[in-house]
Amino acid sequence: MKDLSGWGRYPRQIGAQTTAATPDEAATETTGSAGLIARGLGRSYGDAAIGRETTLSMTGLNRMQSFNPETGLLATEAGVSLDDIIACFLPRGYFPVVVPGTRFVTVGGMIASDIHGKNQHNDGTFGHHVAWLKLALPDGQVVCCAPHENAALFQATIGGMGLTGTILAAGFRLRPVSSGWIRQTTHAAKNLSEAIALLRQTEKATYTVAWIDVLARGASLGRSLILAGEHATEDDLPGGYKQFPPARTGRLGVPVELPGWVLNTASVSAFNALYYRRGAKRSGQTTLVPWDSYFFPLDSISNWNRIYGPRGFVQHQCVIPNEDAEQVMSTILDLLSSRGEGSFLAVLKCLGPGAGLMSFPRDGLTLALDLPVSEKGLGLLAEIDVLVAQAGGRIYLAKDACQSRATFSAGYPNIAAFRQVRQDIGVAGHMASKLSERLAL
Amino acid sequence: MTNLHKPKSISTGKRLLVIGGTSDIGRAVADAYAAKGWGVALAARDVERARRNADDIQTRHGTDHVSVHPIDILDTASFDAFIDSLGALPDSIVCVVGMLGDQPRAQGDPDHATAIIRTNFEGPALLLEALAGRLAARGDGLIVGVSSVAGDRGRASNYVYGASKAGFSAYLSGLRNRLSQTDVRVVTVKPGFVRTSMTEGMDLPGALTAAPEAVAQRILGLQTGNANVVYVLSAWRLIMGIIRALPEPIFKRLKL
Structure with a gap:
């Protein structure tokens, strides 16, 4: 038996775990299983990679x-x-x-x-x-x-x-x-409308995403830094730049769980304000950023999930269809900032369709944030979920730990087709996670 | 797109033979040499599992110089034919064959004890003997035998394994002595605890436990220099030095 949880360390479940060393072993474990789910590196945030009965560790299949x-x-x-x-x-x-x-x-x-x-x-x-x-x-x-x-x-x-x-x-x-560097251009947006407009304007860029200060209020509601990126060519690199820099590892870490009060509204708000001002000064400028800090900024801090304290945290990512996106986002941000529920890394981005039947992405605007686990925080997310469902939006299952069955079924129109495929191939009841149980998938 | 594609390493034209190509240490050693542009021959009993490692190494390093060769370490009569099947004689040879076995079972089951002794000692010693003869005839080469700190002194908890590794260490020592006037070097490597499938589920002390990749880097480093007996983590040299120095009347009473 093993204490299992996702990257958010909430919820935690005691369950059986088995390990596969080869694809053949993984297939054997799957045969005749009842309530099994495969687990990779455990980076989904909630309960998606915890089996209803048994969790199958897949990291041995590393060839x-x-x-x-x-x-x-x-x-x-x-x-x-x-x-x-x-x-x-x-x-x-x-x-x-x-x-x-x-x-x-x-x-x-x-x-x-x-x-x-x-x-x-x-x-x-x-x-x-x-x-x-x-x-x-x-x-x-x-x-x-x-x-x-x-x-x-x-x-x-x-x-x-x-x-x-x-x-x-x-x-x-x-x-x-042709290099491991990204040419990153920063644009400051004073509020949500500007942020959305800038995200749309920078859509021609290969990469574009906005870091959003969810605690800013009033006229600054939704202030953001839009970070557009392009792969740099060899010619873009000044002398002395290594063409393909290796990942930087082990620079920082969170060796122990921090007490829950370390991240409070005041500390997050101060950090966000500082971060925004630094970014705003560079608005319009282009800098060269190594691939790892552009794509994976938090990876350089090992165990960063411990900063939220012993109760863990929930990550929440919703997508709102384009028609109502600005208005609904603005309501969500209002809720977050007025309740003082801040998040270090809130991200805003334009999305298009996903590739699968149950994929999260669809046309619309997505907001990702994390909140420490507390009754107040979970209650707030439930309120946000109602807004998401009313707007015809949905919640990302890989991050979800707490959405209701009603929110889920309102957001994913292909649930019936997905269940039918599960019936047709005879996996219903065999493949099941804590998430699929919770959402009656 | 082709002009962008660079192989990760430039071929050295040299070739490594790994005996025990499906073990975690064997895989790591093969990968470390391939990263330096070596061709690699993986010898293993389970050819399909060795092929899985060979494909992995080829994919990672953009090389097609990884081959797989069947070997049964208990079939000593097949060794000459096995060496012939390799084609050209390898430049370096690393033997990581090993079987931990089950000590309590081995005490009451002579067949199990025999399998442990033959897998750790008889097979590897005789195969390296045959290879050493060919390297000596050519005039140069490196032989690395992965033995164990368990062979430094017999202990109640694993003396069948330990004794077979002690025999293997002594064999390597003799081979090294015999070939010392040639350019064929023989090195004994004692890894200590290693995080592998052999030790999976064991509660190992972190400071005394090496990753297979660390063992592999240490072995790759033996291509230069003149090391004879290597403890991968130097703490083990000290620990085993103390254990060896304990007088037998005291040692025999210890729970080790």
Whole structure:
């Protein structure tokens, strides 16, 4: 038995865990399973990677299988980490087409969550770049799924939260890059309207995302820094810049759990104000930023999830359809700032459609934030969920720890089709997580 | 796109033989050498599992110089044919074959004890003997035998394993002595605790436990220099020095 939780360390569950060292072992564990879910590096925030009965650790499936330098197609086992992929392939001039906000995730996890990045508006989700995947089913079969082979199962598995079977391996595309640097241009937005307008204006950039100060109030409600990025070419680099810098690791860490009061409204508010002013001074400027600090700023602080104290935290990411996006976002920000529930890293971004049946991304505006676990915080999120559901929006399952079944079913119109696929391949009841139980998926 | 693609390393034209190519240390050693542009031959009983490691290494390093060769370390009669099957004789050889076994079981089950002794001692010693003869005839090469600190003194908790590793260490010592006037070097490596599938589930002290990658880097470093017996973590040299120095009347009463 093991104490299991997601990256938010909330909720925590005692449950059985088994480990697979090879794809064959993972398939064997899946055969005849009852209430099993695969777990990679445990970076989903809530209860998605905790099995209803048993959690199958997949990090032993860490072998790469093949790479085609002409097409950029990389095949790996499902437990290979993004960190490992970048360390191997960036020095050879390749970078994954889509990466999330941390590099400590596995290929299987990226597919199951159909993760998105700062280029979602241009390049779609990770699932859009998956050429095939191998899936182990509870009846003992191992099936290959691709856009034109077992297409329905392929669609359901991308973003399917591991609930269609155990992903054993996949082939996906990397893009050629000529350096490991990003040319980042910062734009300051004084309020939400400006922020949204700037996000739309910078959509031509490969990457664009806004850091938003959720505690700013009144005329400054929604003030943001928009960070647009392009891959730098070799010619962009001044002398002395290493073309492909390695990841910087172990510089900072949170060795122990901090007391819950360290992050309070005053400290977060002060930090946010300082961060905004520093960014605003550089508005319009372009700087060269190494890949790791551009894409994965929090990865350099190991165990940063401990800053929220012993009760853990919840991450919350919603997407609001474009029509009402500005008005609903403004209501949400008003709620957050008036209640004084601040978040260090709140992010605002424009999204387009995802690749799978149950993918989170859809046309609209997304806001991601985290809050320490408290009755007040959870109550506030429930209020926000009502606004999201009314606006026809949805909550990201990879981050979710607390949405209601009503919010979930209002947000995901393909639930019935997804359940049908689960029935058809006979995985219902076999593949199940704490999340699928909570949401009656 | 092709012009962007750079192989990670430039081929050295040299070749490593890893005996025990499916073990965690064997995989790490092969990967470390491949990263430096070496070709690698992985020898293992389970060819399919070795192929999985070979594909991984080829993919990571953009090389196609990784081959897989079947070997049964208990089939001593097959060793000459195995060496012939390698094609060119390798420049360096690392033997990581090992079997921890189950000490209490080995005490009452001679077949199990025999399997431990033959896997850790007889097989590796005779295979390296055959390879050493060929390297000596060529005139140069490096042989690295991965033994164990458990072989430094027999202890109640694992003396069947320990004795077989002691035999292997003594064999390597003799081989080193015999070849000392040639350019064939023989090095004994004692890793101490290593985080591998062999030790999975054991509660190992962090400061005395090495990652397979650290063992691999240490072995790669043996290509230069003149080391003879290497403890991967130097604390182990001190600990085993003390354990060896304890007088037997005291040692025999200790729970180790």
